[in-house]
Amino acid sequence: MSAKAGAGGGPAGLAPAATRRSRPIARSPLLARLLPVLGVGALAAAPFVLDPFHLGLLGQFLCFGIAAMGLDLLWGYGGMMSLAQGTFFSLGAYCMAMYLKLAASGGSLPDFMVWNGVSQLPGFWYPFHHFAFALAAALLVPGLLGGFVGLLIFRQRVRGVYFAILTQAFAVVVTTLFIGEQGMLGGFNGLTNFTSLFGIQLASTRGVLDLYAASALAAICAYAVCRALVTGRFGRLLIAIRDGENRVRYLGYDPAVFKAFTFGLACALAGLGGALYVGQIGIISPAAMGVVPSIEIVVLVAVGGRGTIAGAIIGAVLVKFLENGLNSLFPGGWQYLLGALFILTVVAFPRGIAGVAADVGRLWRRVAPTGAAESGRGMGV
């Protein structure tokens, strides 16, 4: 151990710093090992600690966390910043909302259709009578759409800011499309007035607890999938594509396929988050699907720390609670504070919360007395 530390301080001392930049948490064994355990523990303890109101909020924020982890995979590792993740989140939400709406309507036509003079349930609504179909659609519709759109974009070798602009245009197009579908999808008002899921009232304490548990479980699974991907060869290839797409291409890989797959996966995760979210919030409308909600997910990842996965979900939950608290103090002012937070992060803490935590951890190990440092290292091994 001491020999290794000595080598690190020698002529090769430059080396660890360069690695840290791309994978801060992975190189800190103590954090890397304890963080998932602490996270799962905190999620498990939350129902016993928080009142139903705050538990419900946590459940909702975890849904944004799932979408944020997907974006971190895409942006933090793959270098592709999407400004449409809110749109894919909402697509997942609409899929689940259609099931909830049909369930709430009993055997009759959903209320907004009646108001709009639609006399018969449109054909594409029929399969949404089944929960399993709705859940699968919430993952597959955003996932396949994202993968397909991604393939078209990446085959044309559109990259960087041009990719971001295209995704933003996509968000506007889809939002406009949904606003226009008054009779089919509720138009500007969206879908609302849900009642129950599997016979449990959504707004009841039991409903809140169940939806929280589902969100927490989904967040844990999404985290596990993302971590497995980024710690394997796939994650290293994503970094390689980000840092040298041409080199990757001339090694025989088709970068467009890998980028489209990653985009599709990020969109599927966003859809999963949306599907879990809609039951908890009770409404989905085009207001949640445009550019602003999409940028908000980008901010969650940036504040949490890009390229760490854990940072994305931690950032999402913390920023969302902050938003909630500040929103009640300064109604309407939150958008400005969100913008200020984003600028502060980019200028002062480009590696986000995860980066700051890694720096603090390293500083602690350096200044802490030998005993503390030893025990810290022991836990890491």
Place this chain on the structure above:
Amino acid sequence: MSTVLAIHGLSVVFDGFHAVQDVSLTVEQGSVHALIGPNGAGKTTLLDAVCGRVRPAAGRILLQGRGDIGRLPEHRRARLGIGRKFQTPSIFPGLTVRENLELAAAPPSLSGTLFSGLHAERTAAIAEILETTRLTGAQDLPAGALAHGQKQWLEIGMLLVQEPTLLLLDEPVAGMTAAERGETAALMATIAQRATVLLVEHDMDFVRRAAGTVTVLHEGRVLCEGSMAEVAADPRVVASYLGREAVRYAAG
């Protein structure tokens, strides 16, 4: 000797500028074939056309056993065994030396990247390449922390581990120290046993030591071809490019 690469009547045009005009060239199996010529002669563009970076306006690029590859996308050509080394070292600075080589050695498909580990023989091949390129001691360092010459070797190693049939090297010793250049020339002898090499280089001393055949390009056309001693004796080459300095080199 069989021909690995045969280029017939190749032309590359950039916005009306003829970078390469009606170039025909054959590269024999197991040879180290150098392209030399003044700046703007079309040397790098010729390599770009072979690996797919630029689209030819006319002509055919025949790869042994594969026919015309002029329309294939870059990654398909790489899978056919054409390895390209760029002029500035092009590696993945955030990954370790070993991780760089692993990405080169692994199957380049999505499913392979997601689900399959590296075969033992691939791992053995990586270990061998680390030895060949003298990077065994640096295998766990981030590639970005390597010295310039080591980065060049790492990039060559990434290509070698793919067991290419044809290696395209663009100025492999550019920016290297004299000692690194000597080592690279020695490395070239090892490489020549594994793959056919087509290289671009301005260092005439290196070309004389490493290359068997030399093709001189001038303003996008082939000026002459032969051994280094032969081309250096050609008065047109002396006039257009080499000058007296290189004649002295070639004479030994």
